[in-house]
Amino acid sequence: MRMRKLKHLTDRQQRCQAVWIQDPEAHWGHWPDLYPEATELWLEIGCGKGKFTALTAEANPQALLLGMERVPEAHVMAMEKAMEMGLQNVRYLIYDAQKMDKCFAPGELDGIFLNFSDPWPATRHARRRLTHRDFLARYAKALKPGGKLWFKTDNTGLFEFSVKEFERSGWKLSEVTRDLHADGVVGIMTGYEEKFHAQGIPICRLVAQYVGAEP
Ligand SMILES: C[S@@+](CC[C@H](N)C(=O)[O-])C[C@H]1O[C@@H](n2cnc3c(N)ncnc32)[C@H](O)[C@@H]1O
Structure with a gap:
């Protein structure tokens, strides 16, 4: 996400201490300690300005939601939203998903959301696609085991690429659709999704579960 530099970024970040995880790697294997009431730990990768993260946390008090974002200007806006809403079960980290092994212990997450990930259309950039x-x-x-990954995008090229990548990597797909809102809005919309939907652009969605490579 390209964003203009924000004035007073540091001050704004400081006001969000309650939801800002500044040392994500220190929480490796211990994320649930942040909110022991939660029975599930969900991660949104590339949460942007955090509309989906906040509304999903609000609708799911049984889960601790983590919003991961690598652009500080978007990350601070996501944190401000959660602070305004007074949410207890959400935290935000400035982090690159590429290094997530250093942040999460094996089997630590119950769910992952990938919403409107950057498409990186050039073939030479395929490895950057999330x-x-x-x-x-x-x-x-x-x-x-049994954990779920939910993926939504407006980009049909990225969607078809993703379906192939999941299938060849040992994931079972369900709820695959290339027009999620054909019969009315389904689920919580992200900031990008609202804009695309308003323009009449169909939204693709799939749910994936890792089942391991074929023997
Ligand atoms: C197109 S925006 C979508 C934002 C939001 N999910 C939505 O649907 O409104 C993609 C976001 O993913 C973030 N992002 C891309 N690659 C990332 C990575 N490797 N780790 C963390 N965040 C990433 C970008 O900075 C950007 O904010």
Whole structure:
């Protein structure tokens, strides 16, 4: 996400101490301690300005939600939203998903959300796509057996690429649709999703579970 530099970024970050995880790697294997009431740990990768993260946390008090974002200007806006809403079960980290093995112990996560990930259309950039097989291997490791990954995008090229990457990497797909809101809005929309939906652009969605490579 390209964003203009924000004025007073540091001050704004400081006001969000209650939801800001500044030392994510120190929580490796201990994330649930942040909110012991939760029975599930969910991660949204690339949460942007955090609309989906906050609304999902609000609707799911049984879960601790983590919003991961690598752009500080978006991350601070996500934190401010959660603070305004007075949410207790959500935290935010400035982090690159590429290093997530250092952040999450094997089997620590119950769920992962990938919403409107950058498509990186050029073939030479395929490894940057968050559904490239190298990323899927990281997710498979961090999710507990039976854990789910929810993926939504407006980009049909990225979606078809992703379906192939999941299938060849030992994931079982369900709830695959190329027009999620055809019969009315389904589930919580992200900031990007609202814009695309308003323009009449269909939204693709799939749910994936890692089942391991074929013997
Ligand atoms: C197109 S935006 C979508 C934002 C939000 N999920 C939505 O649907 O409104 C993609 C976001 O993913 C973030 N992102 C991309 N690659 C990332 C990575 N490797 N680790 C963490 N965040 C990443 C970008 O900075 C950007 O904010």
